[in-house]
Amino acid sequence: MASMVYQLSHGLLKEFHANPVEVIKDIKGHGASAIRIAFTSSIYLIWLERNNRLHGADNSHKEVILSNILHTIRSRCIFLRLDSQNSSRDLAFSKAFNLPLFRSQKPTKSCKWVHPEPGCVKLNCDASLASSSASIGGLLRTNDGSVLAMYSQDKIQMTIQELELEAICHGASLASSLNIDRLWIESDSLFAVNVIEGSVACPWKKRLSLAHLKNTLLKFVSWKVSHIWREANQPADFLSKADCPLKGSLPHPLYDYVKEDDEGTLYYRL
Known part of the structure; x- marks a missing residue:
């Protein structure tokens, strides 16, 4: 399960191998909500597939599962204001999931x-x-x-x-x-x-x-x-x-x- 999240996130969340719950709790910055959505959506859909297999439902192919996860993440994060000037993580997350990127301007003094x-x-x-x-x-x-x-x-x-x-x-x-x-x-x-x-x-x-x-x-x-x-x-x-x-x-x-x-x-x- 952790390996699928790792593959999905393109290396953004390498820390998951240690303690994913603690990592998610401690994430700060403008893209924190997006990363939490990505992690929780991945876990939910993978767990749903696990239950389907345990109870005899049709098995989905790995690529189908990943596609559903990507679609869920993008639909839930589409309106988040990811900003490359505030966080390099925002920029990487935007590229990984094809999300719009906003460029804020520093306030003038x-x-x-x-x-x-x-x-x-x-x-x-x-x-x-x-x-x-x-x-x-x-x-x-x-x-x-x-x-x-x-x-x-x-x-x-x-x-x-x-x-x-x-x-x-x-x-x-x-x-x-x-x-x-x-x-x-x-x-x-x-x-x-x-x-x-x-x-x-x-x-x-x-x-x-x-x-x-x-x-x-x-x-x-x-x-x-x-x-x-x-x-x-x-x-x-x-x-x-x-x-x-x-x-x-x-x-x-x-x-x-x-x-x-x-x-x-x-x-x-x-």
Whole structure:
């Protein structure tokens, strides 16, 4: 009986050789119902054939039994939403029994740039690393979304994590030189944010820079640091790769990025 189930399932349920009842109870995932239906239908129809033979009824050929089992499984599972993105077992089960396969989409997540509180200035910064170049960039914005200052600078080759910290250090120093009292630092590098908060060890090459940053932060009446998704950090990303003068009016497309942030545009990531 177990061998017939094994053949029917095309190797999907090899665990049945050990303890089929326990295996069925413990199956999890989107295709759990389909697998239980397959197992119980197989056992029921095989047991029915066994009873027919014991009581003198006509014997069915093995291929007929398997065909009946397949038909029963498919008719009972046809409306189940098997999803290959949730489980490889769903995909295999769909192929084995010719069942429709649904492809669900991951829910999208939205984010946006948030204005700082009145009296606070927000620093958004980023870093860029290529095979032959390394650079940082960032900008300071007030509560009404206006750009107070911005920077874009080439750096020597270093790791991207070191560059992200360097971008924050430079922006904080710039804010201090402008006599800003309250600073909100925002970076799309979770590593850099964690280093500043002290939950992650700082790379030894940047320990002096981190000490300098902490001394700089002491000059502010208040400060905080937070992580932002890169989709909502586009102005800083642009500045970290900028190859144009930063004096005068905002260059395109930086002007559009800043305007969209100020208007509360939602950005989406999959």
